[in-house]
Amino acid sequence: MTKQRLVILGGGESGVGTALLAREKGYDVFVSDKGKIKEKYKQVLIHNEIEWEDQTHTESKILNADIVMKSPGIPDKVALISQIKTKGITVVSEIEFASKFTEATIIGITGSNGKTTTASLTHHVLKQELSVGLAGNIGDSFAKQVLEEGFGNYVLEISSFQLDDIIDFKPKIAVITNITPDHLDRYDYKFEKYINSKFRIAMNQTKEDYLIYDADDDVIVDHLKNNPVQSTLLPFSLERPIENGAYLDKNNIRLTINNNQIIMPTTKLALEGKHNIKNAMAASTVAHLLKIRKQTIRESLENFQGVEHRLEQVLKINKVQYINDSKATNVNATYYALESMDTPTVWIVGGVDKGNNYEELFSFVNEKVKAIICLGVDNDKLMNTFGNMVDVIIETQFMNEAVKIAYKLAEPGDNVLLSPACASFDLFENYEDRGRQFKEAVRNL
Template identity: 85%
Template sequence: MKRLVILGGGESGLGTALLGKAKGYEVFVSDKGTIKEKYKNVLINNEIEFEDEQHTESKILNADIVMKSPGIPDKAPLVKQIRDKGILVISEIEFASKYTNATIVGITGSNGKTTTATLTHHILKQELEVGLSGNIGESFANQILEKNYPNYVLEISSFQLDDIVDFKPHIAVLLNITPDHLDRYDYKFENYINSKFRIALNQTKEDYLIYDADDEVINEWLMLNKIQSTLLPFSLTRVIENGAYLDKENIKITIDNNQIIMPTANLALEGKHNIKNAMAASTVAHLLKIRKQTIRESLENFQGVEHRLEHVLKINKVQYINDSKATNVNATYYALESMDTPTVWIVGGVDKGNNYEELFPFVNEKVKAIVCLGVDNEKLMSTFSNMVDVIIETQSMNEAVKIAYKLAESGDSVLLSPACASFDLFENYEDRGRQFKDAVRNL
């Protein structure tokens, strides 16, 4: 019996444990932190051995295979020990994909992954049986065990791609690449770029790579590296023969001389970046033979994603917007770009080596006041204090929202778009977004 050790008892760890057990592995789950009660109960009910608040090396280093949670860095001493012993370390998507023959759509990029994955799933589910998983929702492994859909849309992070071996989506989508998570990649942008392109690592010419042809980083990599996939670029600025492009107010998608045209006038999501997300999702749908009418209707009735430019409430003619999912500078760039009113901007958290320069034009033009929300706000203070009249430090969401409420006048907006990770004051970006919404509702 092969021994499967799982590091991390979260959603992906639990799903892998259940699938592993069903496939005949001897399973052990180990988490340095605390495993949630509901997950513990599932492990106990399924008679799966586990530990939390510690890693017992003797029970880990005898593994045949280790699945590590994407949150655990390669630099962790335990991971180094495992690799030194020649034990294979994989991610959940690698493990789970061995047990399905489903058509997989894998979506990655620095920004827009969740929106594009959710939108793609929203279109496909009108005509196909399809699961949504990966970096979002219920784990891929557990869905394969319980639902076994013939199709999956997976949102995939670079951390999940770092630990794949044979994983291969039939359709890969690469939305964009901007510096993010560099603390995990030795502060080398090229390491992060290579990590993202692993999504196409095992693809053949029968598979597809849909990508943003306006992204210089992606274009440069494709010029210098060989790739087997059939390429389907999308662009806002030039005509694309095979792929998607914007022609005045219409998205035109051509695959093997079969063209469909989508008007952008009634897209549910606003902003240039969302036209790109819609292009990517529609190209996937066109490849999978979804009817044009279905694609069009789905694009027009899509509800959007929680914590992504989510309009919370209007109070005294001030709009409060929750963009807690903006965990890097580029995401905040899109948020500020889409603002058309004077803005009180709530920003801050764990800085991943951010360079705020690209935000300067928007801050000068649109931001009237900045509320810093983090344990350490020094970099934000020194970067922006010359650009705005008012910049204030806070240490809690309630305080930040109350100050923003005082600073905003009729016709303004209050935007939570942190540009940073959330782990200094919050459990995760969802927790941060919910606290923002609660604080706004309590004003």
């Protein structure tokens, strides 16, 4: 019997993880990356005798595949992907491929914002009592963990791009944190397409499976009305009582599943801000479903350390707090950041604009922002949008310069907030690189 040929496009974390799992499962594996494969990944491929190429795609070695696993960063519009699909070759994402080789309970978490925090928080609660891995957009590759760790449960942070390439993937518990316009450049600038993409997380679910979602999010609620899903619904809300699910009752989260209730005071939550009450509701609903003890859930929500580059308090210098929110790559994420500022703020913003509409930030900028530093290659849109709203607006293309300017502008009691609302690829490798450079520049002050 001839081996099935799996071609992997993209030699990053998910690509190399998938290559290792596929080789172990008897596939003929080939990894192809149009860019340069990082040295550490090259060494893994060489060590495991997996055939690879970088800085090119050799079509003859790709179009003979039985199945193609593509990195979520590669858009469908690329000519090579069209050719692959025209030949009738199945294209899948890492989560689709790897989930076929595990019997574990899968918790899939998606949304425009809050998914990293919710996934990390959920994992933090579950690991107190269960064998559980954290993967997807975060940590080690899911495929690699299926191969090496064999956890009984997986919390997966899943992007819309990964969901675009699923066929049978079905999480036992799905979470949609919220849906706001993001990545519209990948969806023909049609918000509806992006919404449909997020809801693919529930497309294979049955009534034995669960969908946890934000009932205050009109986009989600309207979509569910017009496109009912099979899943058992467990909503959460800050605004109204919920019979089956979670809601905010004065300063307590009340969570009920099949008449079994847990009450948690929000005053003790480790993470501040309204959006984090929602993240806590989602995480505790998952934990409650998986029979984690109530006391464990409460304690875990109180001692969670937070996620790097997400409203991360870096240092206080001369009574000025420096905050790293580099992970805010869209307007909605920055909305939450500005909402949680309670003193005058010097705001560092900018990068690759994905078709942003900044209007929802206006009230916060008028109320809380004293100066704006635009950090990007092209800052025209920001300068035009906010130029008349603040007394000081300055542009730069260097992080250390941005931080030095902020240092001069901030007075005791102020905040300096890096919350870019944009992707980072114009000046940085990724949002982590941007966040680390910010922290380094702050420490060098």
